[in-house]
Amino acid sequence: MQQRLLSWLAITLTVLASAWARSSAGDKVLVVSDAKLEAAEYSQFWDGLKNRGYELTFRKTSEEAPATSSFDVPSFSHIIVFAPSTKTYPADISPQSLVHLLSDPTQPTNILFVLQPSTPSSPLRDLGREFGISFPPPATPLIDYFNAVSPSNATSLLLTPPVTPHTPGFNGGDVLYSGVAHLRSNNPLLVDFLNAPPTSFSADPLEPADVIVEVAASGGEGFWAGGRMGLVTGFEVLRGGGRATWVGSLDLFRNAATAINGKPTANNAYALALASWTFQETSVLRIDSVEHRRISESSPRDQYRIKDDLIYRIHVSAYNPATGEWEPTSQIDDMQLEFTMLDPHIRTALSPVQGEKGWYETKFRAPDRHGVFKFIVDWRRKRYTALHSSTTVSVVPFRHNEYPRFLSSAWPYYLGALSTSAAFVLFCALWLLGGNEEEKKKTQ
Amino acid sequence: MTILKLPTFAPSTLTNAASLIRILALAFIAGAAISSRLFAVINFESIIHEFDPWFNYRATRVLASQGFTEFWNWFDPTAWYPLGRVVGGTIYPGLMATSGVIYNILHALHLPVDIRNVCVLLAPGFSGLTAWATYMLTKELKDESAGLLAAIFIGIAPGYISRSVAGSYDNEAIAIFLLMITFYIWIRALKDGSVLYGTLAAVFYFYMVAAWGGYAFITNMIPLHAFVLLLMGRFSHRLYSAYSAWYAVGTLASMQVPFVGFQPVLTSEHMAALGVFGLLQLVAFVETIRNLLASKQFQLMLRWFLIAAGVAGGLIIVGLTVTKTIAPWTGRFYSLWDTGYAKKYIPIIASVSEHQPTAWPAFFMDLHMLIFLFPAGVVLCFKELREEHVFVIIYSVMASYFAGVMVRLMLTLTPVVCMTAAIALSSLLDTYLNVDEPANPDANGVKETATSGAETPVDGTISKKKKKGVAAAAAAAAVTPSIATKAKGRSSAENGIFGIDTRILVIGNAIFMLVMFVLHCTWVTSTAYSSPSVVLASRRPDGSQNIIDDFREAYYWLRQNTPQDSVVMSWWDYGYQIAGMADRPTLVDNNTWNNTHIATVGKAMSSPEEISYPILRKHDVDYILVIFGGLIGYSGDDVNKFLWMVRIAQGVWPDEIKESNYFTPRGEYKVDDQASEAMKNSLMYKMSYYRFNDLFSGAPAFDRVRNQQMPKEGPKLDYIEEAFTSENWIVRIYKVKKEDPLGRDLKTAHAFDGGKRRKPSKPISRRKALAA
The missing domain is CATH 1.20.5 (Single alpha-helices involved in coiled-coils or other helix-helix interfaces)
Structure with missing residues (x-):
């Protein structure tokens, strides 16, 4: 009961919050930065966030307050970790507590991690590994002579990230990238946003040639190179919809990067677009309600009989950051329903209902097998919030008076x-x- | 000639007084039977015992609250999760229906008795009725006095009490009464050749079928009796009408029980009854023809026809069995003939302790002196050998064998032992309490030699009995001629006892034995059979009682602290208790109908964590419950049952689980330093000994059940976490962790939470090394 009250409260709060913030999760952002970092150098990024309704709180890693959570209730909806070189973190933003905040199943805190080539500090390197992201040895930035701004500065690259509906506000253009690459594991929760150019590699910028010679001798073994390396990688936790993004370049957010050689870049737009995905503005979906019943009846039951004709309906909404409202969506065309007892006995497509926006339904006949079944919808697509719903019902055999009387x-x-x-x-x-x-x- | 002058009364006074005394005696016997079963309530409390009764109790509550139709159609989604159990079709509903009827009657009389108390006291109540039924049956065999003795024997014999103390709310509670009453009515039907009694026997047979799976005993006993009578040439129209009425009505009635269904015509266990029914029809037909025809040749032809028809019928049954139209014998049945069968092929049956062969001391423990009187009584039955005696002889032979094979079948032996022992003892008492002395041997010298032959052994046995103290049986056997003479008439007693001293000796001895019997029964009942096993009792050094209530503590923890739908996995022994006391879904329970599902649990328990975890998640397991007795020395814990889990899992996954891996190289079952790798990594071992070392504050931990010292380093758990451990560590509950939100395996996640660094990984080169 109390739990239900709390969750209602949480929903009301989120609804209230969404009235002025663009994020579906909340508007409070904590920016954690290195002690030496000058926040003013990134003012365009901060302003962009503030314009979108976020409320920024700055904190150095050397400081103890404000805490990320009080009494196990998160105080912020989002955290931006601009602390690529800090060696030790206070307890409440240690890797463990960050993972804890991120993976909260009901009220996750989204996190934007930003790294720097020189020293992806060891706590962050270790943390990345937990997400399935591994980094090259320290002080080996990404080098690419083909996409470099100038041949003399091969670590500053001009890249063209793909335009996707998940990163709105970024409408193409070059982005100045100067930082580190990483390698993604086969963790299915990882989402690739930007990959390194095929001609790039990670090496000591002072003696890149040595590395190439060395690697050539060993036949390419252990060479950090190629288009499979990631530069910007998103991550969506298994349950709760919390999102994290790893960006390999702190310079990407810098004011100075908004223009190169007098030519404007799309850096700020891209940075804000990444933040909008990370902070659950875009591609956020939710299941509002689930219905199941016999086709001939109007209310659900705890028990169905074998061979009953059942109907299952699910209502899905998408978050619209422009209006800050949840709107029913009928865009999903590949959602499936599984009727499962140990294994799926029935797997069928949930198709949008014509004329009822947001509703998807399917009709099927219960299997000739009694037991405890679950209606499972488990829709996972990269970059979108995962939709998961599980409803347990029993399927019972015929009652004694339901058999045919005369044969x-x-x-x-x-x-x-x-x-x-x-x-x-x-x-x-x-x-x-x-x-x-x-x-x-x-x-x- | 008499040795004692007895006061004389009018015959009517005597009969009236005798019947009054009989009624009073029966009432007192019923009272004694009920009260000696109340030890459990007095020592502990009014609580349902053990394992199966918890399910019966839960089912009865459903019946009482929702009515019979709903109970009939009850689908229990919490049992055998996620398979569920169609309870109405998989139980014998007689017990619950009986309690439900009693409950409703009491409530109709405005006696608001709790359903739990009805259930707890049902078994003692029915034991009173059993005493009465035994009295009636024994009366048919001998006389009222033997009947009263049999009634008191069955009333307090530990062999029957073990299954019917207050709180032991199991099918056997009413089944033994039904067994005895059905047999009694069958004997009556046979004696009178009455179709009415035959039908009544069928009605009680139906009640028995509805109440207990052991009804197959009746299904085979009555046909066997009829068959033996046929072989003895005792076919009569009485037998024909009694048997036909019983079989036709009884079989049709028994098929109305959903759990039984078409088994009476499809399974081998029931074929004997059908075969005898057919045989009786043939014999009756032949008899009729023979009465009508005189020709000897025709009779011969008929005889051949009879044999041919019998052989053909037998061949048809065999043929149907071979073609699987008739279900072949079940494993439980095979294990009745070959005690090693179950261990080899069906470990699930062998793992049940009550399916083990009986140990010799158990016979004495459960029956005391009755077991010595038993053969004497059977011999006495041979002396008379009327139809009912044949029945008792067959019954005693069959029941003795089965009781030797399976501990739980001691229950079916007990009634016949009580009856025959009562016959033996009552014959002894009849002889020695008879005040008439035999005629003076001098009067007719010819007879003297004849009688002295019968008398000398009497004296001989008495002296022997003094030495042995228990050989009353032999004495009873020796005095049997007196029964025969008694039948002829008391006045002309040719055999008998001289003098009063021998009488006092023998009767004194018999009374001494009876007193010892009562003391033994009371002692056994109060110490061995009255423990609820849900609550354990131990003695403190100062002698006071210490109640160990860990089970209920843990079950109530589950009930109060976990969501209603959280699934609890445990070994099947505790399934019913968890469902009854904790009210949570369980994976497996004591209704062991699905070997694969049990083997799945066995595999989860005996595999390493990372192999168990997907199994646990697939079955939506939220909590795991294990019983651990290592701290206080409770020997019935899961580590001791562990090998059965391994064996049962091995039966289904022989490639993954191997029993030999759980032993040390020297073939020992160890949990200490020398324990095998498979043992140490198994989930069961880890859950049992997790943090066990912490209790000993640095000193090496010691397992008091297996008397072994534990390794210094205790097991670590990554995929599950400890949720609850009861006061004496008997019950330990673990929570299964959810999948890691970051998609790691839980071992890595746990290491990360503990602050451990992970080894950095290098990029895997997808290129082939170029030739230099």
């Missing part, structure tokens, strides 16, 4: 019973009638 195949038995009864009556009648005659005979 045509049982006619021999019916006839047998009837004929035996009739014969018995006949026999009794004859016996009673004939008995007297016999007695008469005897007496005679």
